[in-house]
Amino acid sequence: MSVLLDIRGVTRRYPRPRKRLFQEEAPLVAVDNVSVQIAQGRTLGIVGESGSGKSTLARMVMAFEAPDAGEVLFEGKNIHALTRRELQALRPEFQMIFQDPFGSLDPRRSVGWSVAQPLRAAGRTADPALIARTLEQVGLRAADVDRFPHQFSGGQRQRIAIARAIVTRPKLLVADEAVSALDVSVRAQILNLLMDLQEEMGLGILFISHDLAVVSSLCDDLLVLRNGVVVEQGSAAGILNAPGHEYTHTLLTAARLELQGEGAA
Amino acid sequence: MTTRAINLRIGAFLVIVLSAVALLSLVWTPYDHTMLSVTEKFRPTSAAHWLGTDQLGRDVLSLLMAASVNSLAVAFIAVGVGGAIGTALGLTASACGGWVETAIMRLADLGFAFPALLFAIMLAAAFGPSLSNAILAIAFINVPIFARVARGAANQIWTRDYVLAGRAAGASQFSLTVEHVLPNISAALIVQATIEFAVAILAEAALSYLGLGAQPPMPSWGRMLNEAQTLMYLAPQLAIYPGLCIIAAVLGFGLLGDGLRDVSDPRLARGRA
Ligand SMILES: Nc1ncnc2c1ncn2[C@@H]1O[C@H](COP(=O)(O)OP(=O)(O)OP(=O)(O)O)[C@@H](O)[C@H]1O
Ligand SMILES: [Mg+2]
Numbered sequence: 368m369s370v371l372l373d374i375r376g377v378t379r380r381y382p383r384p385r386k387r388l389f390q391e392e393a394p395l396v397a398v399d400n401v402s403v404q405i406a407q408g409r410t411l412g413i414v415g416e417s418g419s420g421k422s423t424l425a426r427m428v429m430a431f432e433a434p435d436a437g438e439v440l441f442e443g444k445n446i447h448a449l450t451r452r453e454l455q456a457l458r459p460e461f462q463m464i465f466q467d468p469f470g471s472l473d474p475r476r477s478v479g480w481s482v483a484q485p486l487r488a489a490g491r492t493a494d495p496a497l498i499a500r501t502l503e504q505v506g507l508r509a510a511d512v513d514r515f516p517h518q519f520s521g522g523q524r525q526r527i528a529i530a531r532a533i534v535t536r537p538k539l540l541v542a543d544e545a546v547s548a549l550d551v552s553v554r555a556q557i558l559n560l561l562m563d564l565q566e567e568m569g570l571g572i573l574f575i576s577h578d579l580a581v582v583s584s585l586c587d588d589l590l591v592l593r594n595g596v597v598v599e600q601g602s603a604a605g606i607l608n609a610p611g612h613e614y615t616h617t618l619l620t621a622a623r624l625e626l627q628g629e630g631a632a
Numbered sequence: 633m634t635t636r637a638i639n640l641r642i643g644a645f646l647v648i649v650l651s652a653v654a655l656l657s658l659v660w661t662p663y664d665h666t667m668l669s670v671t672e673k674f675r676p677t678s679a680a681h682w683l684g685t686d687q688l689g690r691d692v693l694s695l696l697m698a699a700s701v702n703s704l705a706v707a708f709i710a711v712g713v714g715g716a717i718g719t720a721l722g723l724t725a726s727a728c729g730g731w732v733e734t735a736i737m738r739l740a741d742l743g744f745a746f747p748a749l750l751f752a753i754m755l756a757a758a759f760g761p762s763l764s765n766a767i768l769a770i771a772f773i774n775v776p777i778f779a780r781v782a783r784g785a786a787n788q789i790w791t792r793d794y795v796l797a798g799r800a801a802g803a804s805q806f807s808l809t810v811e812h813v814l815p816n817i818s819a820a821l822i823v824q825a826t827i828e829f830a831v832a833i834l835a836e837a838a839l840s841y842l843g844l845g846a847q848p849p850m851p852s853w854g855r856m857l858n859e860a861q862t863l864m865y866l867a868p869q870l871a872i873y874p875g876l877c878i879i880a881a882v883l884g885f886g887l888l889g890d891g892l893r894d895v896s897d898p899r900l901a902r903g904r905a
Contacts, residue, residue, distance in 0.1 A: 429800055458802035471793035475815045481794075488802035531797065 371539055371571040372405040372428065372461075377437035379423050379595075397423040399595040400437065405588075407538065408565065410572040412586030412603060414579055414618060420595040421575045425543045428573060429463050430454055441539070459489045459535035466544035468524035472516040478502070478527050479512030485535045497534065504567075505530045505560060522553035526560065533564060541573045546581060558585055579622035583607050591615050640891025646884025654704050657697035665694040666849055674867055686856075686870050687863060696877055699851040702763070703881060706845075707832035710767045714774025715825055721775065722782025723813060726790060727805045736779065743776035748835065756844045766845035770835045774828055781824045785817035792816075819896045826889030830882045837878045853877050 483493035499509035669689030840854030
């Protein structure tokens with residue numbers, strides 16, 4: 368089993384606004400020396416409360432921003448050391464699904480346009496048959512290509528976003544809170560879809576969530592973050608059965624309570 | 633109906649009437665507006681001349697109609713050219729960020745600080761007064777205005793997830809700008825263009841009034857006003873008619889622009905929530 372994504376000692380700092388004239392404010396360390404790997408076809412869950420640096424890590428994995436220290440290797444290549452052209456050529460291999468299904472699709476573009484975007488950007492032809500097949504693969508109809516995002520529900524939009532993310536047959540999918548904005552019942556459908564796609568396509572998934580309950584159903588491995596620091600990491604089953612840290616325990620209790628609350632409602 | 637809706641309707645009505653008259657004058661005016669007549673000077677309103685004739689015996693209605701085309705054409709070209717250049721600069725600033733953005737916006741500040749009238753006078757001094765120099769001056773004031781509006785609106789669009797998704801897809805800054813940013817700020821640009829149209833019509837009238845714009849025999853509301861000035865006691869209507877035209881045009885585009893902004897802004901805000 369080969370390593371798909373290798374995150375090595377990655378650190379990201381953000382400057383904080385100065386409060387006093389003669390005193391430089393210490394920078395905010397959003398991600399602090401994080402190392403973790405994802406193997407081909409496996410799912411890594413990243414959990415942590417709000418502000419723990421999950422999205423910052425995702426942005427670095429997607430090469431939207433560069434780390435201040437450490438490196439991100441995709442199939443052995445340091446993505447932050449690539450030229451723009453090389454990075455562009457590699458982009459079809461790793462794609463992303465966003466949290467807000469209403470914000471991640473351009474309201475002025477048709478479904479077909481959005482789904483074909485990664486193909487066009489990579490200089491490939493956007494074969495209509497491929498678009499149709501991809502839409503069907505995520506549970507939509509081939510005829511939906513000509514419709515616009517506002518004609519779909521949140522769950523359907525997330526399916527469109529997933530179609531866009533898998534149309535280039537990537538090896539890695541980064542999902543940042545991809546189901547958090549959805550209703551509980553829809554959430555399960557989307558999670559099932561992701562698992563099916565993983566099986567079909569051998570996708571590696573970086574699954575980010577503040578909700579341990581969601582993560583536990585999906586992930587092989589787990590990374591628990593708090594204020595940018597790794598609190599715990601290892602196999603998901605191991606951590607969920609026997610959390611080795613007070614913080615993980617708190618997250619777990621909160622997740623169980625929420626689950627019970629939803630079950631009662 | 634709210635006051636805003638009424639404003640929008642009044643604005644739209646004035647703009648439509650004005651545009652219709654301008655279009656009509658291209659194919660038909662009651663008289664040839666260049667036709668002089670010594671015997672027909674200073675005629676009052678009559679069945680033959682609805683708005684009378686001027687000091688040279690020309691039909692005033694025909695003059696006003698022909699001048700409306702010039703007013704609209706000047707505004708259209710000036711706002712179009714200045715707006716396009718300004719929008720391109722604003723989009724570039726927003727797409728590049730960093731020192732490029734700072735440099736472009738400092739230039740825009742400089743453009744703002746530079747009075748358009750002064751620029752028009754300089755152009756006239758250097759190349760002689762002409763309508764094309766007036767257009768250039770009006771286009772010039774539009775560049776920094778559109779640069780600011782485009783950059784402000786574009787910066788908001790760049791933070792949207794769909795732009796990030798485009799980046800993840802591998803699209804270049806240029807195609808992200810053309811495919812996502814520009815279409816999504818077009819409403820803001822159209823509103824601004826409508827408002828600047830009003831300003832441009834007023835500016836053209838002012839420059840022509842000062843002799844820096846349309847040159848005889850080209851009809852212009854501003855120059856008609858200027859020529860009527862010395863005849864105020866003799867024939868005040870010759871000043872009143874072009875004045876009313878200017879007011880109607882400026883008010884029409886101004887109300888339409890304001891109304892469009894009121895309609896488009898809150899809806900966009902609500903659609904996002
Ligand atoms: N561009 C930025 N500039 C300055 N600070 C930032 C920036 N992006 C993130 N931060 C800060 O870095 C920290 C981590 O943010 P991040 O968005 O990665 O957290 P998160 O775990 O994704 O939280 P959430 O669950 O709320 O999405 C936060 O304190 C945040 O305020
Ligand atoms: Mg986040």
